[in-house]
Amino acid sequence: MLGVILWSNAVSRQAVIWCEDHGPLAYLAGRVGTAVTGAWPGEGSLVEVETITDGGVRRVIRLTPVGREISLAPRLLRECDDAEPERPFFPTE
Numbered sequence: 001m002l003g004v005i006l007w008s009n010a011v012s013r014q015a016v017i018w019c020e021d022h023g024p025l026a027y028l029a030g031r032v033g034t035a036v037t038g039a040w041p042g043e044g045s046l047v048e049v050e051t052i053t054d055g056g057v058r059r060v061i062r063l064t065p066v067g068r069e070i071s072l073a074p075r076l077l078r079e080c081d082d083a084e085p086e087r088p089f090f091p092t093e
């Protein structure tokens with residue numbers, strides 16, 4: 001199933017992932033079962049995951065990045081900073 005990384009830590013090799021089935025968030029700890037060959041995937045990365053429930057926690061047992069690293073969160077933040085704020089609309093009679 002597809003997922004989007006919400007939080008990631010490259011040093012500890014951990015991530016929290018939202019999954020397309022809208023179930024509980026999935027947790028990834030370590031490289032076991034990952035097909036990550038380059039940089040550790042960051043927030044906003046699209047990934048394909050396989051999960052299991054272990055002790056009431058949804059854990060990722062297989063993770064494969066989908067496409068290239070897009071770093072969506074930083075890009076969206078930059079675009080928001082660059083955007084001109086909208087003026088409020090006040091209807092007149």
